[in-house]
Amino acid sequence: MKESLGAQTGLPPAQGAEEHSALALANTAIALPGEQTVDLLGTPAQANDWLVERGLAPAHADVQEMCAAQLRSLREQIRSLFASRAAGLPALPAAVAAINDAMTRVPTAPLLQWDDKTGPYRTPPHPTTAIVEHALATLAADAADLLTSSEAERLTACASTPCNRFLLRQGRRHWCSVRCGDRARAARAYARRTRSEAG
Incomplete structure (x- = not known):
């Protein structure tokens, strides 16, 4: 039985992930509190379901481990590029090459x-x-389009530890979800209270 992102993690899609499949892909490896992780592409069946849900494969695609591994590998290269862009750092050449390879490897005709x-x-x-x-x-x-669009200025990593998801910032919001925002505010309040009690 398929489980949605919300059912597995309690998180809604991050801002921009519904419009950008690359952002949704980047966010399929999720770090949760308590050193827990969820990999929405961890098995071939999960990878198949994820592709089908986004209209990228028919239900009968029957994705095998080799193809699921390729999808997870592309995810890591996209995550690397998003992290570089969000931090204003140079991209790893291997990540750029992986994106270009994926775009040009596909056969144009049977x-x-x-x-x-x-x-x-x-x-x-x-x-x-x-x-x-x-x-x-x-x-x-989609990753290349996002990284070269005006929206790239809004690309950021969730500001709530340990969350590792990316989002397109709206206004001052730097969290991928209300839950992450609440956790970040609670951590700041705790830090202020601890400082005032120590001082």
């Missing part, structure tokens, strides 16, 4: 095949691999 009995036909070399490569290309293109 390949010509030849069957001795039935003759020529066109098909992707492996349908599931082709589906995943198209999904990876779409996600990489």
Whole structure:
């Protein structure tokens, strides 16, 4: 049975994740309080469900571990680029190369095949691999579009420890959810109270 992000973590999608599939992908590895983590792509079935929910693969795609691993790898490269952009630091060349590779690896047309009995036909070399490569290309293109758009100025990491999600900042909001905002405010209040009691 599929579980949504909210059901697994109690968190709604971060601001901007519904409009940008790359931001949603970056936020599929979630750090929670108490050193807990949730990986929404941890198994091939979860990766398949995530792609299907975003219209990036048909329900019958039957994603295998190799393809799920490619999706998780792209996620880490996108996270690296988002972190660099949010912090105003240079990007790792390997992360840029991974995005470009994902965008250009996808076949632009089915390949010509030849069957001795039935003759020529066109098909992707492996349908599931082709589906995943198209999904990876779409996600990489969305990351590139976001990073080069005016919205990139609003890209930030959630300011509530230990959360590791990214969001598109709205106004002064630097948290991915109300829960993270409440946790950050409570931590600040506790720190102020501790300082005043110590002083």
